[in-house]
């Protein structure tokens with residue numbers, strides 16, 4: 718994991734997530750993390766509120782125009 722990423726845990730895995738938003742480099746590390754009851758996990762930028770799916774990196778709302786390069790580090794349930 719690089720110094721430019723931080724970790725977010727979902728129910729099933731841990732992901733490396735870029736510290737900076739793809740829009741105007743808002744600090745995602747200080748963003749809001751929300752989880753759905755179906756296992757979804759999202760991070761919302763504190764600057765202009767773009768929201769990204771942590772598991773796929775896909776932008777789901779907000780002014781950003783590109784997805785986030787998230788990386789699955791390991792599954793939590795497989796011991797790996």
Ligand code: FES
Nearest residue numbers: 738741743762765
């Ligand atoms: S810097 Fe993240 S939405 Fe603008």
